[in-house]
Amino acid sequence: MAASCCTNMSAVLPSGNVGISSTSFHKKSRSKLASIPGTRPSVQNGQLLVSTGVPSLDYVIGGGLAVGTLLLIEEDQYDGYSHVLFKYFLAEGAVCGHSIFVASAREHPGDILQNLPAPLLDDVVNAETEEEIVNINQSVREHQDSMKIAWRYQNLPKMQTSLASSSRFGHYFDVSKSMSPEMLYSVSCHNFYPGNEVSLDSVPMIGNKNTVYMKLLQSIQRVIRNEGFDGACPQKKQKNILRIGIRSLGSALWGDDICYQDNPEHVHSLTMFLYALRGLLRTSLTVCIITVPAHLIQNKAIMSRIVKLSDTVVGLESFNCSEKRTNPLYKDYHEGLLHVYQIPRLNSLMCDVSEAKDLAFKLKRKLFTIENLYL
Amino acid sequence: AMFQVRSAVFLSVTDTADCGGRNLLKSLTQAALQREELVHVFGFEVSEFEFTAGLKNEDKWRLVFHDAYSDPLNWDESSSFTPLQFTTQDVLARIGQAPNEDSKSVTLVLDSLSWVLLHNPVTLVCQTLQQLFSGLKVKRVVALLHTDLHEQGVVGSVCHLAGTVVMVAPAPKRPSAETDVEPLALATIVQRKESGKVIKKEEYFTVLEDFNLKVLGEPAQLSRRPEGKEEETAQVGILRALRGWPQGQRLTNMFLLFFLSPPPRKSSLLQPQANQGHIFYEPDAADDVDDEDPDDDLDI
Numbered sequence: 001m002a003a004s005c006c007t008n009m010s011a012v013l014p015s016g017n018v019g020i021s022s023t024s025f026h027k028k029s030r031s032k033l034a035s036i037p038g039t040r041p042s043v044q045n046g047q048l049l050v051s052t053g054v055p056s057l058d059y060v061i062g063g064g065l066a067v068g069t070l071l072l073i074e075e076d077q078y079d080g081y082s083h084v085l086f087k088y089f090l091a092e093g094a095v096c097g098h099s100i101f102v103a104s105a106r107e108h109p110g111d112i113l114q115n116l117p118a119p120l121l122d123d124v125v126n127a128e129t130e131e132e133i134v135n136i137n138q139s140v141r142e143h144q145d146s147m148k149i150a151w152r153y154q155n156l157p158k159m160q161t162s163l164a165s166s167s168r169f170g171h172y173f174d175v176s177k178s179m180s181p182e183m184l185y186s187v188s189c190h191n192f193y194p195g196n197e198v199s200l201d202s203v204p205m206i207g208n209k210n211t212v213y214m215k216l217l218q219s220i221q222r223v224i225r226n227e228g229f230d231g232a233c234p235q236k237k238q239k240n241i242l243r244i245g246i247r248s249l250g251s252a253l254w255g256d257d258i259c260y261q262d263n264p265e266h267v268h269s270l271t272m273f274l275y276a277l278r279g280l281l282r283t284s285l286t287v288c289i290i291t292v293p294a295h296l297i298q299n300k301a302i303m304s305r306i307v308k309l310s311d312t313v314v315g316l317e318s319f320n321c322s323e324k325r326t327n328p329l330y331k332d333y334h335e336g337l338l339h340v341y342q343i344p345r346l347n348s349l350m351c352d353v354s355e356a357k358d359l360a361f362k363l364k365r366k367l368f369t370i371e372n373l374y375l
Numbered sequence: 376a377m378f379q380v381r382s383a384v385f386l387s388v389t390d391t392a393d394c395g396g397r398n399l400l401k402s403l404t405q406a407a408l409q410r411e412e413l414v415h416v417f418g419f420e421v422s423e424f425e426f427t428a429g430l431k432n433e434d435k436w437r438l439v440f441h442d443a444y445s446d447p448l449n450w451d452e453s454s455s456f457t458p459l460q461f462t463t464q465d466v467l468a469r470i471g472q473a474p475n476e477d478s479k480s481v482t483l484v485l486d487s488l489s490w491v492l493l494h495n496p497v498t499l500v501c502q503t504l505q506q507l508f509s510g511l512k513v514k515r516v517v518a519l520l521h522t523d524l525h526e527q528g529v530v531g532s533v534c535h536l537a538g539t540v541v542m543v544a545p546a547p548k549r550p551s552a553e554t555d556v557e558p559l560a561l562a563t564i565v566q567r568k569e570s571g572k573v574i575k576k577e578e579y580f581t582v583l584e585d586f587n588l589k590v591l592g593e594p595a596q597l598s599r600r601p602e603g604k605e606e607e608t609a610q611v612g613i614l615r616a617l618r619g620w621p622q623g624q625r626l627t628n629m630f631l632l633f634f635l636s637p638p639p640r641k642s643s644l645l646q647p648q649a650n651q652g653h654i655f656y657e658p659d660a661a662d663d664v665d666d667e668d669p670d671d672d673l674d675i
Contacts, residue, residue, distance in 0.1 A: 078565060079535065080573035106505060106536065195506060252501040252532045259535075260497050260528035296531045320575045335572075363572070 036239050036285075038096025039067065045348045050098075050241060050287050051170035053088030056370040058170055060338070060359060061312050065289075066346055067241060068282050070274075072307065074294035074315035074341070079248065081316050081336060082291045084363060086245055088173060089289045091116040093243035094187050095171050101190040101223055101244040103216055105253035109191035112247075113184060117173035120366065174366050188227070192219050194254060210269040212255045217276055220244060230284035244288040249273075250306075251293050259296040267302060274309040311344035316361070334360035338370050385508045387488070387537040389520045389530065394545040394560050397421070398582040400486060400519050401430065405586045407482045408434035412514070414482045415470055419443045419458060419490035426486065429586055441469055447490070458494040463506045470512055481513050488518040488533070489525065497529055501536055539566045546579055 042049050042063050049064030052071065058064045065071055075082040093100050094116060102109035197215045224230050229242045250256050250270050257264045281288055294315065297303050307313050318336035338359040343351040360373040386403075390396030407414050408430070414437060418426055423440040430438070443456040456469070470481055485491070492500055508516045522530050534540045542563040565575045579591040 076573070078540075078567045078573045080567050108509070195502070248535075251535060252498045253505060253536070255498050257498065260526065260532045262526065262528070293535055296528060296535060298526075298528045318573060320573055 036241060038092075038098060039241065040064070042066070045346065047346050050096075050243075051092050052085070052289070053090075053092030053170060053173065054085065054368050054370070055170040055172070056368070057085070057314070057338075060340060060370055061314070062343055062351065064170075065287050065312065066344070067285055067287055069287065069311035069344060069346070070278055070281060071287075071289045072310035072313045073289065073291045074313070074339075075248070075291050076316040076318040076336060077295055079291070079293065081318060081361070081363060083247070084175065084368065085316075086247060086289065086291055087112065087116050088368065089243065090245050091119065091173055091179060092171060093241075094179060094183055095119045097187060098241045098243050099188045099190070099223075099227065099229075101192070101220065101242060102247075103192035103219075103245070104247040105194050105251065106248060108193055108195075113189060113191075114178065114181075116179040116184075117175045118177040118179045119183075120172045120174055172366060175363070175368075176365050190219075190223050192216055210255055210266060210273070213269055213273040216246070217273060217280070220277070221280060224280060224284045224286065229286055239285065242284070242286040244286055246288070246290045249290050249292050250297065258299065258302055259293060260298075262298045264299065264302075267299075271302070271305050271309060274306060278309065278311075307342055310342070311346075313340075313342040315339040315341055334362050334371070334373065336361055337373070384515055385504065385537045386515065386517045386539045386541065387520055387534055388517070388541045388543060389522050389534070390543045391521070392523050394543050396519055396541075396543040397486065398586070399541070399543060399560075399562070399580075399588070400484065400517065401426070402582050402586045402588045403517055404438070404482075404484050405430050405434070406588070407484075407515075407517075408437050411437070412480045412482050413437050413439070414484055415439045415441065416484045416486060417441045417443060417456065417461075417466075418486050419447060420487050429584075431585070443490075458491050461491045461495060461500070461503060463503050463510075466503070466507060467510070467512060483507065483513050483516045485516070485518040487521060489521040492520075492525060492529060492533070497532060501532060504533075504536060534565075539564065 036048075039048050039050050041047065044062065048067045049058075050067060051058050052061070052065050061071075073082050073085060090100055090102065090113070100113070102112055104112055192215075194212050194215075197212070197219075224242065227242070229240075248254075251259050256270055257266065258270060277288065280286070290310070292306065294303055316336055316338060319334070320336075338361045340359070345351045358373040359370050361368065361370045388396040388399055388403075404414055404416065416426065416438060418440055422444050423442055426440065427435060427438065441456045443458065447457055449457050466483075470483075488500075504516060504518075507513050518533075520530065520533060542565075544561045544563070546561040560580060561577060562580050563575065563577050565573065567573050581589045581591060583589055
């Protein structure tokens, strides 16, 4: 009995775990789903979580992205940083061995998959990121040791500006290097490129429905059914998770007119797509990330409907391109603000909302961090 | 930053009625010609003669002008190109007609994209542009877009597609010109890089007679002091006006200044407060204090 528990626990820990302080104390988990690599149960409500690829973003949205939910990212003005987050999500899937489905209208999905950031792995532990994390911990410890007069306050934690979850459930990536193709061989990748699927001459809208969206839904459904993510055909091998990434949904390249018209003709095509997509997600082991150019959508009612139809909603605003804030003080340390618009309540009455409301992000070559913005 | 725009795949120059971007477009065309690239110009707004005027003669043979200006809507049945023909197949067919090398070195210049957007659905135009610059034949697309003619969403959608956007605006006049050439326009360049960073830069530039581009530095360097002076003068002006106004004098006198307030209040505030509150009460006419009433004797 004890032996089987031990083997179960070793399967729980995701591969490529770099432990600074690895303890021998592990939580006993008896559920079957937890044996999927790259996932862990949430400490709040036991929901199965996957990492978004950015450990500080995982912390902000409550430990990770729950399987069966949808993460919506409202793009910054020229889709710079949101594309980086998109690539991190896919790269995390590749490292954990999940299946990947990429849908993109602007760039061919194959090009996106070739340019994924390279992970910083165990055997080639890079000193820099390790040092950064160790320095934070060391400075905390030093301050604690030096308190002689205020020794009663020694054990109170020092204010941490960088948010990170304690266990290495997500991985760190190096944006300047691209992932080696060998890593993608074992991962099953599926693409959807509207240019291939829908011919140019055909009208994008038939009646009320957008044909491109319909084809995308059908393609996703086909993949889920064929590969057994919804339990339709029992998988012989180990259960796996499908990560879906859809880029710039709602832009003109998808045949949708909500981005350039104040009163679009087909107001509901995107919302119908999201509704159907969420139904597919809830009944299968999939996680989905969608980026939407929210700043282009003229009608605010549409955007609020889209937000309601998604589970977790996060928005990026870069200081470079935002007209509102041009205070040079902001630009020194951070590159933009991260807004958390919505966090889902899954199987619970309340969601875990972090106290910090002002979050700023910083993109360095090896680290994408989200911090509390202190003025 | 102007040199970085050379590496752009889809460059969009947006202008307004106040400041035209055609000169910049011609300057970029000339730079492409000097780099020995084949340039295909689709002209909707100006004639071939006007567009090529001023460009160097020895490079002109590399420029192919597709005339959509003389008869844009094909009324005379003699036009060679109409805005409605702006589809991927038609454009690629036209580029294929002119003799060119096999390598991917065709630069497509659109003068202007506004014409195409006004006659075609936006989704189709976006798809065509995207297929053109991600295809094999065309290396770069440079398009001129008039922001006055379109809704904000349309401009936004097209610029969302572009890797680099150059927004041309009239430059504010400077009181003293340090150089002898006065700045023609202010360009705001937004460029999206591979790593995800988006760079925004503002520069003054002039297009010279021979369509060479001259960059004249950034706005922050040139004018900061005049703005500060203007602010001061505004405040000073208000105060001066108030003083001269007779009623203003009365109004300012109504506000009792601290150093003119009655002494007990002032001295009490100056003494260090020791968690006590002092109450100063001056009995007014409505209070009548009766010396014989025992209740009035209470000293609280």
